[in-house]
Amino acid sequence: MASTIRVRATSSGDTTEVQALIQHPMDSGFVKDAKGEIIPPHFIQQLTFEHDGKSVFVANWGTAVSKDPYVKFSFKGGNKGDDLKISWVDNKGASDTTTAKIL
Amino acid sequence: MxxxxxxxxxxxxxxxxxxxxxxxxxxxxxPLGVAPALAAANDKYPEDAFKQKGEADAIKSLYGKTAEPSDKVKLDAPEIAENGAVVPISLTTTLADVTSISFLVSENPNALAASYQIPPGTVPAVANRLKMAKTSNVIAIVEAGGKLYSATREVKVTVGGCGG
CATH class of the missing domain: 1.20.5 (Single alpha-helices involved in coiled-coils or other helix-helix interfaces)
Known part of the structure; x- marks a missing residue:
């Protein structure tokens, strides 16, 4: 299966800008389906970005993060060609990991 | 720890x-400032904080202290959001030694929406997209040097993000 994580990490001098888009329903548990039954909560709880063995950004998410979440941040360091490891885990224990090259 | x-x-x-x-x-x-920010400094998912209903309880559960408003926290949110399911919200700050950034939506069923850990070397700026049930204050909390600073913006929502 194709990765649920799409990442663009671009280095500009001393900082690396990271944009990530993840495919996930992020169901809040407050929405009902067409039959009037509540869709149980299903959302990413933690998303981690690692560079050079160290986490550079950790997102803890609740149900109020939009479907197919997007996040953008920057960190100092990181050179072109370096690996950036991204992984998430959701409230049902599912997870995904990918590694992106810094451009 | x-x-x-x-x-x-x-x-x-x-x-x-x-x-x-x-x-x-x-x-x-x-003053209670002596107590370290246990939850925010921890790598564990702050489950309890996300379960709190109001923003004050969520902040207390997450950080164990209260925030003071600061003009050094720049919260960028639309004045009017046409679609409450996707509200782009971003934050930048000129504060030094930032260790975490959190976003709360007052009127959501659970106020805490997202909390980010900012390790040393990471720029204290985040952009993300949040759901909003209705018109509400969006509160950003920045933890810097062991203290909490906040910024608040009201976002008017024309279509809520929780309806089916």
Whole structure:
């Protein structure tokens, strides 16, 4: 299966800008389906970005993060060609990991 | 944070903490700033904080202290969001030693929406997209140098993000 994580990490001098888009329903548990039954909560709880063995950004998410979440941040360091490891885990224990090259 | 599995050391520490507490109580009004930000400094998912209903309870559960408004926290959110399911919200700050950034939506069923850990070397700026049930204040909390700073913006929502 194709990765649920799409990442663009671009280095500009001393900082690396990271944009990530993840495919996930992020169901809040407050929405009902067409039959009037509540869709149980299903959302990413933690998303981690690692560079050079160290986490550079950790997102803890609740149900109020939009479907197919997007996040953008920057960190100092990181050179072109370096690996950036991204992984998430959701409230049902599912997870995904990918590694992106810094451009 | 260190964890010792040595029973003796742990007991000793407890006794010392007890003594410290007695001293604190004895002195009376000592500000609560002494308590470290346990949850935010931890790598664990702050499950309890996300379950709190109101923003004050969520902040207390997450950081164990209260925030003061600061003009050094720049919260960028639309004045009117046409679609509450996707509200772009971003934050930048000129504060130094930022360790975490959190976003709360007052009127959501659970106020805390997202909390980000900012390790040293990471720029204290985040952009993300949040759901909003209805028109509400969006509160951003920045933890810097062990203190909490906040910024608040009202976002008018024309279509809520929780309806089916």
């Amino acid at each position: 260190t964890i010792t599995d040595n029973g003796f050391t742990a007991t000793r520490r407890l006794v010392l903490q007890g003594a410290g507490l007695v001293i604190l109580v004895g002195l009376g009004n000592i």
